[in-house]
Structure formats: structure tokens, C-alpha cells
Amino acid sequence: MQWVNWSDALLQFLWVSSNVLLLGLGVVLWRRGLYREFPCFFAYVLFEVAENILLYVLFKTRVSGNHYAYVFAATLLLSIALRFGVIDEVSKNLFRESQFLKVAARRSLQAISGLLLGVGVLLAVLAPGNTSARWFAGVTVVNRGAAMVQTGLLLSFLLFSRFLGMSWRRHAFGITLGLGIMTSVDLATYGLGAEFVSWGWTRFLNLTITGAFFVCTSIWIRYLMVPEPKPLSVTVVPDEEVETWNKEFQHLLRQ
Amino acid sequence: MIAAWVLVAVGLSALAILLYAALRSRTRPGDLERAVQAFRALDIQAFRNLVDFSEEAFLRDHLPPRKFRAIKRQRAWAAFLYAWEAGRAAAQLAMVGQAAQRSSDPTIAASGAQAAENAFRLRVQTLRAGVILLAGVLLPGLQSRPIPALVDQYERSAETLFLIGRGSSGSRGLEVA
Numbered sequence: 001m002q003w004v005n006w007s008d009a010l011l012q013f014l015w016v017s018s019n020v021l022l023l024g025l026g027v028v029l030w031r032r033g034l035y036r037e038f039p040c041f042f043a044y045v046l047f048e049v050a051e052n053i054l055l056y057v058l059f060k061t062r063v064s065g066n067h068y069a070y071v072f073a074a075t076l077l078l079s080i081a082l083r084f085g086v087i088d089e090v091s092k093n094l095f096r097e098s099q100f101l102k103v104a105a106r107r108s109l110q111a112i113s114g115l116l117l118g119v120g121v122l123l124a125v126l127a128p129g130n131t132s133a134r135w136f137a138g139v140t141v142v143n144r145g146a147a148m149v150q151t152g153l154l155l156s157f158l159l160f161s162r163f164l165g166m167s168w169r170r171h172a173f174g175i176t177l178g179l180g181i182m183t184s185v186d187l188a189t190y191g192l193g194a195e196f197v198s199w200g201w202t203r204f205l206n207l208t209i210t211g212a213f214f215v216c217t218s219i220w221i222r223y224l225m226v227p228e229p230k231p232l233s234v235t236v237v238p239d240e241e242v243e244t245w246n247k248e249f250q251h252l253l254r255q
Numbered sequence: 256m257i258a259a260w261v262l263v264a265v266g267l268s269a270l271a272i273l274l275y276a277a278l279r280s281r282t283r284p285g286d287l288e289r290a291v292q293a294f295r296a297l298d299i300q301a302f303r304n305l306v307d308f309s310e311e312a313f314l315r316d317h318l319p320p321r322k323f324r325a326i327k328r329q330r331a332w333a334a335f336l337y338a339w340e341a342g343r344a345a346a347q348l349a350m351v352g353q354a355a356q357r358s359s360d361p362t363i364a365a366s367g368a369q370a371a372e373n374a375f376r377l378r379v380q381t382l383r384a385g386v387i388l389l390a391g392v393l394l395p396g397l398q399s400r401p402i403p404a405l406v407d408q409y410e411r412s413a414e415t416l417f418l419i420g421r422g423s424s425g426s427r428g429l430e431v432a
Contacts, residue, residue, distance in 0.1 A: 097356060097368070100375050122258075144262065151269045158276045164378050165346030167353045180273045188266025194259040 007203055014210040019052045021217040028224050034171060037093070040085035041175055045220075047082055051075040073139040080146045086179060087153050093172040094157060105160065109153065116152040121145050140190070147186040154180040174223020178216040185212035293344035297337060305334040306388075324395040331391030338388060342381035349374035 026045045029035045035042035055075070058068050091109065095101040154176055161168060168176075189205045196205075304310060311330075315323055352374055355367025390397070 097353065098372055098375055100372055104375075104379060148262075148265070151266070155269055155272060158272070162276070163346070163382075164375055165349035166375075167350055177273060177277050181270060184266045184269035184273065186266070187269070188263045191259045191262030191264075191266060194262070 007207055011203075011207050011210055014207070014214045015052065015056065018210065018214045018217050019049060019056075021214070021221055022049050022052070025217060025221050025224065028221065032224070032227075034224060037171070038086075038089055038175065040082065040089045044079070044082040044086050047078065051079065069136055073136060076139060076143060080143065083146070083150055083179065083183070086175065087150060090172050090176050090179075091153075091157060093169060094161065094166065101164070101166075108160070109156065112156050113149065113153065116149040117145070119148060119152075144187070144190045147183045147190065150183040151180065151187055154183065170226065170228050171224055174220055177223070178219040181219070182212055182216045185209065289347050293340070293347050297340055297344065302334060302337040302341075305330050305337065320396075327395040328392050331388050331395065335385055335388040335392065338381045338384045342378050342385070345374045345377040345381060349378065 022045055026042070026049065029038070029042050029045065055068075055072060058071060091105070095105045157176060158180075160166070186209065189209055193202070193205050311327065314326060318326065349371050352367045352369070352371030355363050356371060358364045358367060
């Protein structure tokens with residue numbers, strides 16, 4: 001009983017404080033003008049604030065389980081769509097400085113998306129659900145598949161950029177990191193939720209997802225509060241040395 | 256049941272990679288000196304010889320098939336290592352190019368953009384070349400496929416690195432990252 005009270009209190013604390021942080025994040029995005037660079041992310045943040053307030057009010061007014069589930073499912077599907085928009089925004093930001101990568105990366109990402117979608121659908125359908133309501137099971141399947149595709153895409157960005165030697169802008173990296181943590185925790189908890197269906201486990205997994213959301217919001221605040229660093233001079237090379245390199249390269253090209 | 260555990264494994268592995276990436280991303284400044292050293296370390300003439308079709312044809316004509324396959328395997332492996340190193344050098348150059356791209360000096364910024372673009376192309380070509388060369392290691396009896404214009408791209412990348420140097424060879428020397 002004590003565990004239930006304690007976990008309830010923690011869940012509500014994380015839920016409310018995540019929302020307060022999100023609201024703060026919205027203000028930061030607005031005041032720093034970052035909503036122009038990341039309009040979809042800005043829309044996502046505002047939507048999440050509105051969604052959480054609506055769900056919290058419904059939760060507190062003790063509406064029927066069915067009504068709550070309808071609202072939850074509808075807002076979840078919109079949230080998934082907005083997350084895809086944010087991922088597209090991050091990819092445009094990452095590849096914006098190279099004409100070659102804009103084309104090459106888009107093609108590769110299309111192929112990866114197709115592959116991930118196939119794997120996501122397969123895993124989502126094969127993994128059993130923990131709910132008896134058919135329509136809600138369908139929403140869960142869509143959510144699992146989307147989490148799989150989104151996690152894969154965000155990881156691909158990180159691996160691509162590392163392989164190609166691309167440098168991230170701090171803000172885009174923060175958004176990717178936060179969203180990546182959220183979708184990967186979602187994926188793992190949906191897997192666990194399919195296996196462990198007891199009430200205690202469901203509470204624990206709810207707590208984990210809400211905690212992950214709190215962590216992600218903190219990461220976004222941390223990365224978006226700090227301004228983009230100006231290029232610093234880390235390599236200062238004397239003229240004579242530049243000349244030596246130039247000679248070396250002329251020699252190399254004549255070989 | 257297995258699918259559910261696969262989801263858990265994928266989710267946790269992704270989480271671990273993301274946390275690793277977050278920790279690693281703290282300090283990765285572009286270092287021109289490292290890029291130049293990486294390019295200097297490669298003997299492009301030796302690489303050219305290793306992937307030269309006429310050399311391969313000569314060896315094929317003058318060696319017994321078994322001996323030829325063994326030698327071709329070694330040559331393909333050596334060429335693969337060259338391509339691998341060229342790829343790493345390209346990644347270094349890409350970082351330098353992107354840092355130079357943000358320079359306040361328009362000449363350096365333009366050279367940086369060109370260097371980064373060439374480095375990205377070279378990196379992708381080293382990947383394609385690596386796949387072809389690995390196929391040569393595994394199946395030495397097959398006729399070699401042409402390596403994508405790796406050497407040309409390598410030289411173009413080296414030229415742009417040279418341009419960054421020239422662009423900055425005023426009184427200040429070169430400042431990037």
C-alpha cells in the first residue's frame with residue numbers, strides 16, 4: 001500500500017514537473033527565436049504541454065476509463081506525427097551545409113526508413129499486447145512501430161554523422177538526444193509491458209516512461225538554453241608550416 | 256515472447272549508444288594538423304598500383320591460378336586498408352572543412368565548404384571501394400570490378416586542404432575549429 005502511495009506521488013510529481021519544464025522550454029524557444037529554426041519542435045513542445053494539461057485534468061476529475069483512453073489515444077497519434085516532423089527538421093538541419101549530403105543522405109534515409117518500417121511492423125504485430133480493448137491494442141501496435149522507426153532514424157543520424165565526420169549544431173544534437181532517449185525507453189517499456197502484465201509492473205513502467213520524459217525535457221532545456229558556441233581557435237598554424245604542407249601536397253599531386 | 260524481448264534489447268541498446276554519443280560529442284574539434292598528417296601518411300602511388308587493372312592482368316597471365324589468388328587476396332586486403340585510412344583522413348578533413356566554413360574570413364569559409372564537400376564524397380567513395388575490395392579478398396578468383404574514382408577524389412580532397420592552407424597564409428596563419 002505504501003509503495004502505491006509513494007509511486008503515485010512520484011508519478012504525479014514527475015508528470016507535473018515535466019510539464020512545467022516543457023512550458024519553460026517553450027518560453028526559451030520563443031525568446032531565443034529558435035522557433036524559427038525548429039518550428040515543428042516548437043509545435044511539438046506546445047502540443048505536449050496542452051496534451052498533458054488535458055490528460056491531468058481528466059485524470060483528476062476521474063472521468064471513465066474509456067473516455068480517458070480515447071483522449072489518450074488521439075493525442076498519442078498526433079504526438080507521433082509531430083515527432084516525425086521533428087526528426088525531419090533535425091535531418092534538414094544536420095545536412096543543410098552540404099549539397100552532396102542533402103541528396104545522398106536523403107536517399108539512404110529513405111531506404112533505412114523503409115527497412116525500419118518493415119521491422120517495426122513485424123515486431124509490433126508479433127509482440128503480444130497487454131490490453132483487451134481491440135482498438136487500443138491497434139494504437140499500441142502503431143506506437144511500438146513508430147517508436148522502432150523513430151529510434152532507428154535518430155540512431156542513423158548519429159552513426160552517419162560520426163562516419164562522415166560531420167559536426168552537429170548543439171541545439172539539433174540536444175533535440176536528437178532527448179527524442180532518442182524518449183523513443184528508446186518507450187520501445188523497451190512497450191516490450192516489457194507485453195511480457196509483464198501485472199498491475200505492479202504497469203505502474204512501474206508508467207513511472208519509467210514519465211521519468212524518461214522528465215529526463216528528456218531537462219536535456220532539451222540544458223542544450224537549448226546554452227547559445228551555439230562561436231568557432232574557437234584551437235589550431236593556430238604558423239605561415240612557414242602552412243608552406244611546408246603546401247609543398248607536401250604539391251609533391252603528392254605530382255606523384 | 257521473443258519479439259517482446261527483442262524490443263527490450265533494441266530499446267536498451269539504442270539508449271546505451273545515445274548516452275555514449277552524448278559523452279563522446281563533448282570534444283571533437285577539427286584539427287587541421289591531424290587531417291594533414293592523415294593525408295600525408297598515405298602513399299597514393301602505392302594504392303594506385305594495388306588497384307591497377309594492367310598489373311592484375313599481368314599477374315594473372317604469369318602466375319599459376321592458386322598463387323595468383325593468394326597474391327590477389329593480399330593485394331586486395333592491402334588496398335582495403337588504404338581505403339580505410341583514406342576514409343578516416345576524409346572524416347578528419349570534413350571536420351576541419353566544416354570548422355573553416357564558419358570562419359569570418361570569406362576565403363577560408365569558401366575553401367572550407369569545398370573541402371568538406373570533397374571530404375564527404377571521398378568518405379562515401381571509400382565505403383564503396385571498401386565493399387568491392389573486401390569482395391576481392393573473399394572471392395579472389397572473380398574479375399575485379401573497377402574501384403570508384405577514389406584516387407581522383409582523394410587528390411581533389413588533398414587540393415582543397417591545400418586551398419584552406421593558401422586561404423589562410425596571410426600574416427595570421429590558419430585558425431579554424
